[in-house]
Amino acid sequence: MSILPLEGIRVLELTTGAAGPTVARVLCEFGAEVIRCETRLRGDGHRGEDPKLWNKKPDFMKLQRGKKSFTVNMQTEKGRKLVYKLAEISDVLVENFGLGILEKWGLNWPDLKEINPRIILIRVKGMGCTGPHAADLTYGPNVGNTMATTYLWNYPGATTATAEPRTQHPDFMGGVTGAFGVVLALIQRKKTGRGQWIDSAQQEIGASILGPKYLEYTVNKREPQPEGNRSLIAAPYGPYQCKGNDRWCVIAVYTEDEWERFAALLEKRGLKSDPKFATHLQRVRHKDDLDKWVTSWTIQHDPYEVMEMVQGIDVCAAVVQDVEDQFKNDKQYAATGFLVNMTEPEAGDMVTENVPVRLSETPGYVRGVAPLMGEHTYEIAKNLLGLSDEEIKQLDEEKVLY
Amino acid sequence: MANAQRTGPLSDYRVLDLAGPLGLHCTKLLADMGANVIKIEPPAGDQSRRIPPFKDDTPHAEKSLYFLHFNTNKRGITLDIEKPDGRAMFLELARKADVVIETARPGKMDKLGIGYETLRAQHPGLIYAAVTPFGQTGPWRDYKANDMAGIALGNLLYLAGEPGEPPLQPPGEIAYGMASTYGAFGIAVSLYHRLESGRGQYIDVSMHECAGHIAGYFIPNYGYTGAKPARASRKGEETDLYDPYATKNGYARIFIIPVEQWRRLVDWMERPPSISGPEFEKMSYRRQHPEIVTKAIAEFCARRTKEELYDEGQKRRIAVTPINTAGEFIEMEQTKARELFVDMEHPVIGKYKQFGAVPRLMDTPGGIFRPAPLLGEHNDEIYRGELGMNTDDLVALRADGVI
Numbered sequence: 125m126s127i128l129p130l131e132g133i134r135v136l137e138l139t140t141g142a143a144g145p146t147v148a149r150v151l152c153e154f155g156a157e158v159i160r161c162e163t164r165l166r167g168d169g170h171r172g173e174d175p176k177l178w179n180k181k182p183d184f185m186k187l188q189r190g191k192k193s194f195t196v197n198m199q200t201e202k203g204r205k206l207v208y209k210l211a212e213i214s215d216v217l218v219e220n221f222g223l224g225i226l227e228k229w230g231l232n233w234p235d236l237k238e239i240n241p242r243i244i245l246i247r248v249k250g251m252g253c254t255g256p257h258a259a260d261l262t263y264g265p266n267v268g269n270t271m272a273t274t275y276l277w278n279y280p281g282a283t284t285a286t287a288e289p290r291t292q293h294p295d296f297m298g299g300v301t302g303a304f305g306v307v308l309a310l311i312q313r314k315k316t317g318r319g320q321w322i323d324s325a326q327q328e329i330g331a332s333i334l335g336p337k338y339l340e341y342t343v344n345k346r347e348p349q350p351e352g353n354r355s356l357i358a359a360p361y362g363p364y365q366c367k368g369n370d371r372w373c374v375i376a377v378y379t380e381d382e383w384e385r386f387a388a389l390l391e392k393r394g395l396k397s398d399p400k401f402a403t404h405l406q407r408v409r410h411k412d413d414l415d416k417w418v419t420s421w422t423i424q425h426d427p428y429e430v431m432e433m434v435q436g437i438d439v440c441a442a443v444v445q446d447v448e449d450q451f452k453n454d455k456q457y458a459a460t461g462f463l464v465n466m467t468e469p470e471a472g473d474m475v476t477e478n479v480p481v482r483l484s485e486t487p488g489y490v491r492g493v494a495p496l497m498g499e500h501t502y503e504i505a506k507n508l509l510g511l512s513d514e515e516i517k518q519l520d521e522e523k524v525l526y
Numbered sequence: 527m528a529n530a531q532r533t534g535p536l537s538d539y540r541v542l543d544l545a546g547p548l549g550l551h552c553t554k555l556l557a558d559m560g561a562n563v564i565k566i567e568p569p570a571g572d573q574s575r576r577i578p579p580f581k582d583d584t585p586h587a588e589k590s591l592y593f594l595h596f597n598t599n600k601r602g603i604t605l606d607i608e609k610p611d612g613r614a615m616f617l618e619l620a621r622k623a624d625v626v627i628e629t630a631r632p633g634k635m636d637k638l639g640i641g642y643e644t645l646r647a648q649h650p651g652l653i654y655a656a657v658t659p660f661g662q663t664g665p666w667r668d669y670k671a672n673d674m675a676g677i678a679l680g681n682l683l684y685l686a687g688e689p690g691e692p693p694l695q696p697p698g699e700i701a702y703g704m705a706s707t708y709g710a711f712g713i714a715v716s717l718y719h720r721l722e723s724g725r726g727q728y729i730d731v732s733m734h735e736c737a738g739h740i741a742g743y744f745i746p747n748y749g750y751t752g753a754k755p756a757r758a759s760r761k762g763e764e765t766d767l768y769d770p771y772a773t774k775n776g777y778a779r780i781f782i783i784p785v786e787q788w789r790r791l792v793d794w795m796e797r798p799p800s801i802s803g804p805e806f807e808k809m810s811y812r813r814q815h816p817e818i819v820t821k822a823i824a825e826f827c828a829r830r831t832k833e834e835l836y837d838e839g840q841k842r843r844i845a846v847t848p849i850n851t852a853g854e855f856i857e858m859e860q861t862k863a864r865e866l867f868v869d870m871e872h873p874v875i876g877k878y879k880q881f882g883a884v885p886r887l888m889d890t891p892g893g894i895f896r897p898a899p900l901l902g903e904h905n906d907e908i909y910r911g912e913l914g915m916n917t918d919d920l921v922a923l924r925a926d927g928v929i
Contacts, residue, residue, distance in 0.1 A: 129716070129719035130718070182743060182749065182751070183742075185746055186745075254863065255863035256860060257859070260845075261843055266779055266781045267847070269778075269779050270847050270860075271855050272697075272854070273697060274779070275849050275850060275851050276697035284777075285770040285776075285849045292742050297700070297704050297740070300707045300708055300711055301710075301884065304707065307711065307715050307717075308714055308887060309887055311717060311721065312890050318889070320888050323886040323888065324884075324885040324886070328885075332551070333698040333699060333702070334697060334852070335596065335881045336596075337697060338856060338881055339579070339880075340579050342878050342879040343591060344579065348851075348852050351695075353694065356578055357577060358672075361674075362695070363674075363678065363692050363693050372683075372693055373678075374683070435669045440672050440675055444693050445680075446684045446756075447681050447741075447744040447745060447747075448754050449681075450748075455665050456665060456667075457738070459665055460663060460732070460735070463745065474750050475745060475746060475749025477745055477746075478735065480708055480738070481708040481711065482729070484727045484730075485719070485728075486719055488715075
């Protein structure tokens with residue numbers, strides 16, 4: 125195996141939720157050693173409250189795979205001092221607790237840089253570290269409310285805010301963007317020898333892809349409204365119902381050439397195109413009739429048949445997959461090995477998502493299972509902190525290494 | 527501010543940007559972190575100049591607000607890489623670049639004679655990123671996919687919308703965004719590696735796989751328990767209080783997980799008898815009695831504005847957020863306090879506010895230094911100033927439709 129780019133980088137993680145753990149997880153896949161500090165006093169949101177299930181959660185596995193677990197009680201001064209010692213020999217500290225916690229622990233940037241001026245601190249917060257709402261209690265799925273994702277994710281003309289975003293892109297895109305920021309700070313450190321801190325707001329990262337919507341407001345001075353599945357640059361466009369229960373296939377026809385091939389495909393099957401679909405403008409104007417015509421064909425077929433036939437004429441098509449489809453019917457995931465099988469020591473067989481960015485010289489990979497609660501406490505106390513067996517036993521009894 | 531000095535952690539690096547919509551956020555991330563990004567458009571203009579919305583609803587190559595957002599800080603040149611002279615000039619530009627990014631169909635760049643192997647042979651330190659719908663391998667690699675297709679295959683579309691209605695597309699382009707973000711991360715980590723090794727590499731990003739990372743925990747959960755959620759509002763599933771509640775002026779959402787938050791909510795509501803019993807402290811019990819819980823909270827919310835609920839709820843350490851419009855987000859105190867939108871000036875758009883740079887590195891912050899380029903705006907600066915071409919060359923190239 126080649127040497128990974130972040131080999132030799134040690135990441136200390138003081139996190140809960142998903143966005144903070146994702147920053148460290150992505151760094152881990154490219155070679156970083158990640159020490160996740162946690163406590164047996166209480167499992168975090170993804171380990172859960174029941175100690176019997178701490179090591180058996182699939183969501184925890186997704187977030188924490190490949191990391192080490194070091195149990196330490198941050199309520200105690202001794203515990204905090206041990207973490208200061210780890211910070212001295214670490215390159216990165218990732219945290220995403222509510223604003224004020226890190227300060228209370230004496231690990232905020234002014235203190236931390238005294239401990240280790242080369243360290244990079246990333247503070248992941250729903251709303252960022254400054255401003256009147258910096259201390260907000262947020263979770264990935266409800267960050268989308270403030271930045272207009274929820275408002276805009278609706279059917280046109282909807283009068284109630286009911287369409288529910290199930291995505292957590294402020295968590296996962298936030299996490300990967302945070303990892304990007306950390307690597308940029310590492311690049312900078314090569315030049316200056318100094319670390320720095322990063323204020324990473326999930327809301328701002330999630331919002332960054334909605335820029336054109338905000339420009340509707342700042343340039344055109346009006347509120348953008350929900351567009352549902354509408355497009356002006358493609359027709360047909362959207363999910364079309366197929367044979368089966370709640371089965372759909374997305375089709376998107378952009379160019380005149382694509383339209384000719386698509387119309388010919390349906391006409392060959394006896395579905396005559398209407399003259400009012402002759403041009404793109406007319407297809408956009410007559411979208412409802414066009415959609416009916418397309419559906420009269422798609423409804424006869426399994427969604428994968430539709431996808432294969434439409435892709436066969438070089439036009440965009442994609443099955444609206446559910447998670448079962450991703451496991452059983454997605455030939456691409458099967459061929460590229462996207463679903464990775466792992467065996468957790470207590471939970472048994474689990475499946476996780478592979479690294480979706482493949483580097484030819486230094487390919488990152490899923491480097492191991494998620495740690496059991498406290499699995500590496502002894503190893504880290506002994507090898508990194510230089511504590512004796514006796515001291516470790518004592519600190520365990522005092523509920524410090526706990 | 528417009529036309530300020532380019533700064534940021536990537537200010538030493540030069541990037542050639544051939545990306546279509548799938549990779550625009552990737553090169554924007556690099557450009558906003560200071561990279562010297564040169565956007566290469568075909569002489570007729572990038573396809574993203576035709577994507578709505580437009581300023582004043584006037585379709586025009588310089589008025590696409592989509593183009594305006596995703597191309598900040600990039601310098602723009604026109605070049606037809608399918609013509610022999612264009613190819614030669616691209617090779618010359620690539621010799622001086624640190625990073626090349628493209629979103630072409632697999633094999634296309636090789637066919638044009640400007641693929642990775644050719645570029646690497648002349649410059650072993652080059653980092654080359656291909657951000658594509660399905661990556662460079664597998665049975666679907668040649669398939670076409672837009673953002674909605676990525677969202678569909680990634681199990682995000684199926685789950686969004688109301689039962690009985692068609693699946694519902696999210697706003698923004700989340701699959702493009704995630705693929706672009708992973709691309710930017712791959713490039714950053716390759717640049718870091720190159721500082722030690724001196725070697726570049728090839729980066730293969732699949733939007734399809736990136737989209738597979740966004741949809742919460744459905745893949746690991748299905749892999750472990752076979753659980754398969756259906757399209758439905760989230761009521762009663764993961765958290766009992768996920769529904770939006772109508773307020774005096776729009777909607778707010780309350781998100782309760784730990785029991786302390788539930789207790790704080792009930793206290794704030796002055797302990798209505800219908801939900802104050804100890805049995806309601808259990809999430810499982812609340813889920814079994816949504817009609818009681820929802821009714822009490824709905825009555826409480828209906829008497830307040832969403833801003834009152836947000837401010838007071840957060841003060842009480844309860845995860846309440848308002849369901850904002852775009853304008854309400856831009857006008858939020860938090861957005862203003864963090865100066866998230868910055869003043870810009872563009873020759874055609876005029877003065878306006880533009881979304882700022884993320885993430886925020888405190889010692890070496892990026893920024894928005896210039897607005898999106900006009901078509902061919904930097905041809906002279908780059909061809910004359912950096913490739914050393916003269917007026918005769920440029921006139922000849924223009925006559926031939928190369929630039």
